[in-house]
Amino acid sequence: AVIDAHESLDSTNDRAKSLISAGEVSTPVLVFATRQTAGRGRGANRWVAGSGSLTFSVVIDPADFKLETAELPLVSLITGLAVRDAISSKLGDVCVQLKWPNDVLINRKKxxxxxxxxxxxxxxPFLVIGIGINVGVDFxxxxxxxxDRAISLNDIADQSVDPSEHLIEILIRLESELGDYRDSRAFPRKRYAAHCALTGRTVGLSSGDRVTYGLCRGVDDGGGITLENEAGSSVYYGGTITHIA
Ligand code: BTN
Known part of the structure; x- marks a missing residue:
């Protein structure tokens, strides 16, 4: 594995992408930055990361995990599960949940x-898996x-855990989750369901300028979210949950 570590980067995902397009990757690569000045999130979101944030990207060759590019949404969910389990394993008795598709929440905050x-x-094609975690952020x-919306690990853990311990735990679990998926070709829907913060709640799913409301019935084998409302039951594979009742 190659480690590309920096004191400061605009975005670890952008750095990973430029290494790839320059033909300079031999996978897997870990791109790491202590500070990130122009981190990007899903959609128009940003991920500003100063002190106390753990930000990194992992570059994998999808062929190593027999992944088709169409399976990218599942990779994203599987990554969420790996990170959830890694964080949970270091915290003990704390409710660590997933907000579809892949935000990790503690006490309902991101x-x-x-x-x-x-x-x-x-x-x-290469996959860039970018992860940002509030480890010791002072909010x-x-x-x-x-x-109201964000939380850091040091807000709930009695003693602070070294960020590198989280990093290592996540990398181990991510490799093992992707390996399990390669071998079984099955998204671990039941394990995801056990930690889903949305199942049984009324949520609003935004896509473009449209918001669809419905009772969340969970996540299916293809990684889509099922919403039930007066129009019936539908599965959605894209969009962002903007409301949780
Ligand atoms: C989101 O919640 O919308 C996704 C945030 C992803 C942030 C991480 S931090 C490391 C990597 N580099 C980036 O520019 N973004 C991701």
Missing amino acids: VCGILVEIERAGAI RNASVEIR
Whole structure:
């Protein structure tokens, strides 16, 4: 494995993408930055990461895990599960959940965001799995809006865990989850369901400028979310959950 570590980067995903397009990757690669000045999130989101944030990207060759590019949404969910389990294993008795597709929540606030992207070197696709975790972020001086929605691991853990321990735990679990998927070709839907923060709740799913409301019935084998409303039951594979009742 190659480790590409930096004191500061604009975005670890962007750095990974430029290594790929320059034909300079021999997978797997870990791109790591202590500080990230222009981190990107899903859609128009940003991920500003100063002190206390753990930000990194893992580049894999999808062929190593027999992944088709169409399976990218599943890779994103599987990554969420790996990160959830890694965080949970270090925290003990704390409720660590997944907000579809792949945000990790503690006490219903976001602790981790994941952005999976494809970048090609010529015709060959690579996957960039970007992960940002609030490990020792001090939100005390943040706006009320942010404090309502975000949490850091040190807000709930009695003693602080070294960020590198989280990093290693995540890498081990991610490799093992992707290996299990390669061998079984099955998304671990039941394990995901056990930690889904949305099942049984009424949610709003935004896609473009449209919001669809419905009772969440869980996540199916293809990684889609099932919403039930007066129009019936439908499965959605894209969009962002913007409301949880
Ligand atoms: C989201 O919650 O919308 C996804 C956030 C993803 C942030 C991580 S931090 C490391 C990697 N590099 C980026 O620019 N983004 C991802």
